[in-house]
Amino acid sequence: MRRYVLKNLVRDWGLEGAAERAQSYGRVVAELRSRYQDRLAEEGTSPRVLVPGAGLGRLCLDIAKAGFHTQGNEFSYFMLLTSSFMLNHCERPQQWTIFPWALASCNQPSDAAQLRPLSMAAGDFVEVYGSPEQEGQFDCVATCFFIDTAHNIIRYLEVLRHCLKDGGLWVNLGPLQYHWAEAHTYLEPGMADSIEIPLEDVERIAGELGFRMLRREIVVAGFNTNLRSMQVSTYRCAFWTMRLEKG
Incomplete structure (x- = not known):
């Protein structure tokens, strides 16, 4: 978990993560601005946006800066502590120096690459937002590298x-x-339940729940990529906007 937090500091708050943020966060924010440009122009009518799996808070901040009332949700205590520090206790750029790749020993080309420095609503999503008081509370939900974190999507x-x-x-x-998907290899029975279905089934089930596709494309985006590593991975991501029609 310590390594994961350090890598996410690069992605969310480091200059080195800017290109990766543009591939994912930038697309999401641009889509929100496009869909809600009329309401954003009207004073006092800012849409409410929920960001599950908020991580270290950068997407929440970017959406809020675009004029939306934004609420993040994160389960990990490590992420919550670090995001609170970044959002509330950093007073100027390059105030702190961290070494985000120090614990990553694979595919490092040199000591200098591994040890290079970087300047720079708590709870389970289902439990918190599945409660009766959360019904119909948000104009929009923005999910970025999130839906596959579910035991049951x-x-x-x-x-x-x-x-x-x-x-x-x-x-x-x-x-x-x-x-x-591999949790059954290291967790006790009953703790490792996982439902893994293809993309077309995710979209079909969403349609059965009342979601209607407005736009859809496959885009390439990285996640926690060490640009100086000998191995760089990217994902072919589903990028869509759906409208919910409950009636």
Whole structure:
């Protein structure tokens, strides 16, 4: 987890992560601006956007800066502590120096590359936003590299439907790298349940829940890429906007 937090500091807050942010966060924010440009222009009518899996908070901040009322959701205590520090206790650029790749020993071309420095709503999504008081509370949900973190992706879709207003939008970008797919190899029975379905089935089930596709494309985006590593991975991500029609 320490390594994951360090890598996400690069992605969310480092200059080296700017290109990666543009591939994912930039697309999501641009889509939100395009869809809600009329409401953003009207004073006092800012749409409410939920960002599940908010990580270290950069996408939340970027959406808020674009004029939206934004609420992030994150389960990891490590992420929550670090995002609070970044958002509330950094007073100027390059205030702190960290070494984000120090614990990453694979595919490093040199000591200098490995040790180079970088200047720079808590709770489970289903439990928090599946509750009765969250029904129909958001104009939009923006998910970025998130939906494949589910034990049961169908339950994620049901909660997305639950917390969106009728006519609300779901903007999504990410792959289907199901995080719990191999959990049965290291967790006790009952703790490792995982449903892994293809993209076309995710879209079909979303349609059965009332989501209607407005736009869809496959885009290439990296995630926590060490640009100086001998191995650089990218994903072919589904990028879509759907409208919820509850009626």
